[in-house]
Amino acid sequence: MAEIAQGAGFAIGTLYQFFHGKEDLYVSMVIEKLQRMYQEIRDAVQAREDTLQKIEALVKAYFLFVENNAGFCTFFVRSDGATLPDVSNALKEQLINAYLGQIQFIEGLVSKGIKEGIFKADKSRDYAYALSWIIRGIIYDCLVGAHQGSLTDKTGLVIDIFLRGILKEGYRL
Amino acid sequence: MAEIAQGAGFAIGTLYQFFHGKEDLYVSMVIEKLQRMYQEIRDAVQAREDTLQKIEALVKAYFLFVENNAGFCTFFVRSDGATLPDVSNALKEQLINAYLGQIQFIEGLVSKGIKEGIFKADKSRDYAYALSWIIRGIIYDCLVGAHQGSLTDKTGLVIDIFLRGILKEGYRL
Amino acid sequence: MAEIAQGAGFAIGTLYQFFHGKEDLYVSMVIEKLQRMYQEIRDAVQAREDTLQKIEALVKAYFLFVENNAGFCTFFVRSDGATLPDVSNALKEQLINAYLGQIQFIEGLVSKGIKEGIFKADKSRDYAYALSWIIRGIIYDCLVGAHQGSLTDKTGLVIDIFLRGILKEGYRL
Amino acid sequence: MAEIAQGAGFAIGTLYQFFHGKEDLYVSMVIEKLQRMYQEIRDAVQAREDTLQKIEALVKAYFLFVENNAGFCTFFVRSDGATLPDVSNALKEQLINAYLGQIQFIEGLVSKGIKEGIFKADKSRDYAYALSWIIRGIIYDCLVGAHQGSLTDKTGLVIDIFLRGILKEGYRL
DNA sequence: CATGAATGAGACTTCATTCAT
DNA sequence: TATGAATGAAGTCTCATTCAT
Numbered sequence: 001m002a003e004i005a006q007g008a009g010f011a012i013g014t015l016y017q018f019f020h021g022k023e024d025l026y027v028s029m030v031i032e033k034l035q036r037m038y039q040e041i042r043d044a045v046q047a048r049e050d051t052l053q054k055i056e057a058l059v060k061a062y063f064l065f066v067e068n069n070a071g072f073c074t075f076f077v078r079s080d081g082a083t084l085p086d087v088s089n090a091l092k093e094q095l096i097n098a099y100l101g102q103i104q105f106i107e108g109l110v111s112k113g114i115k116e117g118i119f120k121a122d123k124s125r126d127y128a129y130a131l132s133w134i135i136r137g138i139i140y141d142c143l144v145g146a147h148q149g150s151l152t153d154k155t156g157l158v159i160d161i162f163l164r165g166i167l168k169e170g171y172r173l
Numbered sequence: 174m175a176e177i178a179q180g181a182g183f184a185i186g187t188l189y190q191f192f193h194g195k196e197d198l199y200v201s202m203v204i205e206k207l208q209r210m211y212q213e214i215r216d217a218v219q220a221r222e223d224t225l226q227k228i229e230a231l232v233k234a235y236f237l238f239v240e241n242n243a244g245f246c247t248f249f250v251r252s253d254g255a256t257l258p259d260v261s262n263a264l265k266e267q268l269i270n271a272y273l274g275q276i277q278f279i280e281g282l283v284s285k286g287i288k289e290g291i292f293k294a295d296k297s298r299d300y301a302y303a304l305s306w307i308i309r310g311i312i313y314d315c316l317v318g319a320h321q322g323s324l325t326d327k328t329g330l331v332i333d334i335f336l337r338g339i340l341k342e343g344y345r346l
Numbered sequence: 347m348a349e350i351a352q353g354a355g356f357a358i359g360t361l362y363q364f365f366h367g368k369e370d371l372y373v374s375m376v377i378e379k380l381q382r383m384y385q386e387i388r389d390a391v392q393a394r395e396d397t398l399q400k401i402e403a404l405v406k407a408y409f410l411f412v413e414n415n416a417g418f419c420t421f422f423v424r425s426d427g428a429t430l431p432d433v434s435n436a437l438k439e440q441l442i443n444a445y446l447g448q449i450q451f452i453e454g455l456v457s458k459g460i461k462e463g464i465f466k467a468d469k470s471r472d473y474a475y476a477l478s479w480i481i482r483g484i485i486y487d488c489l490v491g492a493h494q495g496s497l498t499d500k501t502g503l504v505i506d507i508f509l510r511g512i513l514k515e516g517y518r519l
Numbered sequence: 520m521a522e523i524a525q526g527a528g529f530a531i532g533t534l535y536q537f538f539h540g541k542e543d544l545y546v547s548m549v550i551e552k553l554q555r556m557y558q559e560i561r562d563a564v565q566a567r568e569d570t571l572q573k574i575e576a577l578v579k580a581y582f583l584f585v586e587n588n589a590g591f592c593t594f595f596v597r598s599d600g601a602t603l604p605d606v607s608n609a610l611k612e613q614l615i616n617a618y619l620g621q622i623q624f625i626e627g628l629v630s631k632g633i634k635e636g637i638f639k640a641d642k643s644r645d646y647a648y649a650l651s652w653i654i655r656g657i658i659y660d661c662l663v664g665a666h667q668g669s670l671t672d673k674t675g676l677v678i679d680i681f682l683r684g685i686l687k688e689g690y691r692l
Numbered sequence: 693c694a695t696g697a698a699t700g701a702g703a704c705t706t707c708a709t710t711c712a713t
Numbered sequence: 714t715a716t717g718a719a720t721g722a723a724g725t726c727t728c729a730t731t732c733a734t
Contacts, residue, residue, distance in 0.1 A: 001704060011720045013706080022704065096319050103319075123330070129320060130334045133310020134303060146269050146276075147302060157296070161303045164337070174729060175696095184695045186731085195729060347708055348717095357716045359710085368708060442665050449665075469676070475666060476680045479656020480649060492615050492622075493648060503642070507649045510683070520725060530699045532727080541725065 001025075027091045033072055034095070037065045038102055045105075051113045052159075055131070058106065059158050062135050063151035066143070074143050103128050131162050174198075200264040206245055207268070210238045211275050218278075224286045225332075228304070231279065232331050235308050236324035239316070247316045276301050304335050347371075373437045379418055380441070383411045384448050391451075397459045398505075401477070404452065405504050408481050409497035412489070420489050449474050477508050520544075546610045552591055553614070556584045557621055564624075570632045571678075574650070577625065578677050581654050582670035585662070593662045622647050650681050 001022055005012045019025035044061035048054045066073045107128035113119040119127065138154055141147035174195055178185045192198035217234035221227045239246045280301035286292040292300065311327055314320035347368055351358045365371040390407035394400045412419045453474035459465040465473065484500055487493035520541055524531045538544035563580035567573045585592045626647035632638035638646070657673055660666035 002702095012704090013720050014718075016705070017718070092317075096317065099319055126330055127334070129311070129314065130307060130330075133307050133314070136313075137306020137310055138302070140309075141302065141306070144265075144269065146272050157299055157303075161300070162334075178696095185697095185729090186695050187693080189730075190693070351717095358708090359716050360714085362709075363714075438663075442663065445665050472676055473680070475657070475660065476653060476676075479660070480652050482659075483652020483656055484648070486655075487648065487652070490611075490615065492618050503645055503649075507646070508680075521723095531725090532700060533698050535726070536697070 023091075027094075030076065030091070031094060031098075033069070033076075034098055037069075038098060038105075040065055041102070042105060045109070051109060051116055051118060054109050054112075055162075056155060056159055058109065058131075059135055059155050060152060062139065063155065066139050067151055070143070073139070077140055077143050103132060106131055131158075134158050134162055196264075200267070203249065203264070204267055204271070206242070206249075207271055210242075211271060211278075213238055214275075215278060218282070224282060224289055224291060227282050227285075228335075229328060229332055231282070231304075232308055232328050233325060235312065236328065239312050240324055243316070246312070250313050250316050276305060279304055304331075307331050307335055369437075373440075376422065376437070377440055377444075379415070379422075380444055383415075384444060384451075386411055387448075388451060391455070397455060397462055397464060400455050400458075401508075402501060402505055404455065404477075405481060405501050406498060408485065409501065412485050413497055416489070419485070423486050423489050449478060452477055477504075480504050480508055542610075546613075549595065549610070550613060550617075552588070552595075553617055556588075557617060557624075559584055560621075561624060564628070570628065570635055570637060573628050573631075574681075575674060575678055577628065577650075578654055578674050579671060581658065582674065585658050586670055589662070592658070596659050596662050622651060625650055650677075653677050653681055 001015060002012055004025070005015045008015070015025065019028060041058060041061040044057045044064075045054045048057045103125070107125050110119055110124040110127045110131075114121055114124060135158060138147060138158060139151065142149070142151055142154075174188060175185055177198070178188045181188070188198070192201060214231060214234040217230045217237075218227045221230045276298070280297050283292055283297040283300045283304075287294055287297060308331060311320065311331060312324065315322070315324055347361060348358055350371070351361045354361070361371070365374060387404060387407040390403045390410075391400045394403045449471070453471050456465055456470040456473045456477075460467055460470060481504060484493065484504060485497065488495070488497055488500075520534060521531055523544070524534045527534070534544065538547060560577060560580040563576045563583075564573045567576045622644070626643050629638055629643040629646045629650075633640055633643060654677060657666060657677060658670065661668070661670055661673075
């Protein structure tokens with residue numbers, strides 16, 4: 001807390017006028033940042049009309065946010081809200097709910113694609129998860145240094161895998 | 174440390190004869206567990222001949238390990254080796270190297286599939302990553318409670334997405 | 347201080363215009379209250395003519411004040427002016443001086459009784475103290491819950507013990 | 520706590536191996552000291568046979584303990600177990616129970632005197648309280664400096680007032 | 693080698709007080 | 714004069730680590 005106060009240019013006591021304690025400070029910052037992230041992503045998606053372009057915008061917006069907030073994301077990715085010994089269940093629940101809201105948003109895109117005859121007809125929710133997994137996986141690996149190259153350059157790869165898998169054209173299981 | 178010592182039936186001082194400190198203890202345990210995990214997975218894969226069956230065995234072995242080691246995995250997934258304020262770069266490097274070894278192992282499977290004409294001909298390493306992302310994503314979501322259902326039941330889903338994507342048969346981008 | 351200011355309807359800063367600090371505030375309040383108590387007691391005593399009735403009035407006035415100011419008295423009895431880590435010697439001295447003034451006042455009553463041939467002829471000051479001890483003792487025990495019943499009901503007991511002790515009539519030491 | 524640790528020649532951490540916290544330390548010390556005081560007083564009383572001598576021994580033992588433990592008593596008398604903002608109710612209850620035990624012990628002496636025809640026949644409990652009040656009153660006043668002279672010199676005064684009151688021999692109310 | 697009492701730096705938090713507005 | 718946001722010293726407690734036995 002002392003370090004944070006100094007970094008923010010406040011006295012310790014002042015910090016406690018804004019936040020009730022360490023956990024409150026942490027929770028507030030994470031929630032605020034996540035909401036901004038989810039909002040930016042939704043805005044980027046809604047700026048597009050075409051379903052495939054929406055999906056591309058989604059991936060790009062994710063990557064953009066991470067690149068613009070590398071510090072926060074690195075920290076968050078490495079702690080997953082669990083750095084505090086006992087992050088309040090309130091935060092855990094809020095994080096999961098915000099995440100599920102995002103999944104639902106992605107599912108909307110997938111459903112749209114299904115209606116348009118672009119995507120396979122079932123499992124829209126599982127597909128939404130799948131896209132999230134791939135996006136978060138590549139983000140994670142880049143942030144921890146297990147994967148080289150810029151995130152935004154990987155947009156095509158993510159979309160390609162998500163849409164077409166790795167099976168060779170025409171090959172049947 | 175006191176708690177760990179008691180749990181292990183040692184005196185605190187004795188713990189410090191085996192490990193140089195808390196970090197050393199943590200690193201040793203994580204490394205040991207991870208190596209066991211990777212080994213179990215490789216063993217499961219090597220017990221199969223067919224490429225697609227090898228991949229299925231890989232996914233299943235991952236899920237099995239997680240289900241059999243839920244405590245460790247939940248902890249690890251939530252801390253990503255970063256719970257200690259300053260996890261030694263040594264650990265980070267070891268974790269990443271072990272992970273990269275696993276990626277390489279998966280890449281071997283993909284390359285085999287490519288040679289056999291099953292998979293698309295390029296980007297074997299990226300495809301290896303992709304499988305890792307999907308597997309880890311679903312594990313993560315199940316462990317934190319953002320995804321319902323048993324992991325092993327999801328094997329088919331993971332493989333389907335990895336192999337064929339979500340694009341409708343015959344649809345062209 | 348913040349709580350006090352709010353309770354008083356002032357801003358914190360305003361409190362510091364009236365009092366130099368927490369101790370000054372505390373001292374002022376205690377002194378003011380004690381002076382009122384002593385004044386009420388003297389008034390009650392002076393309203394009587396007869397010596398024994400004056401003493402009865404003294405005891406009753408003490409008890410009445412305590413019952414009417416239970417909050418303050420409970421607090422004061424439990425802290426004895428020592429709650430502040432370093433109550434200024436000024437306060438201690440003022441408290442003791444006010445107390446000694448009260449003892450002197452009671453001594454006046456005792457002396458009056460001696461002159462009237464009611465009380466034993468010497469030790470008027472010690473007897474004054476004794477009455478104070480008995481009164482304060484019962485007040486203390488009632489306030490902390492070690493003695494049951496209403497204070498005013500104990501007036502007779504206090505006076506009886508003070509005047510006649512517990513020795514059986516006619517018994518000689 | 521730092522000051523206490525230093526005074527005791529321990530490190531702060533060591534203090535926390537003996538006591539769970541500040542309150543535990545405080546409670547333990549007070550209880551321990553009080554029990555010793557009560558024990559010393561009972562021992563002194565039981566060493567006598569004669570009722571009046573028992574009472575004299577009681578008063579003297581009180582005074583002796585206070586003189587031998589002036590530091591503790593001064594502190595305790597000024598805080599009455601209330602120095603800690605929220606002394607656990609457990610302590611308050613223990614203190615009151617120990618005190619009531621002492622009152623009961625004194626009541627035993629008074630009852631003995633009543634049976635022997637020395638004391639007035641009723642109110643044994645109230646008389647026990649009265650003796651306690653007088654003893655504690657004089658102790659208090661001496662400790663805070665409102666009464667001069669050595670405590671042990673006051674034994675006769677206390678007993679005289681307790682037994683015979685201040686009413687002149689032969690005078691009737 | 694094993695032990696575990698002792699250590700003390702450092703973390704979080706409170707709250708009486710100040711001072712620019 | 715009144716305000717109240719800002720201050721930071723001081724307090725309590727934790728826990729990884731050491732070292733004499």
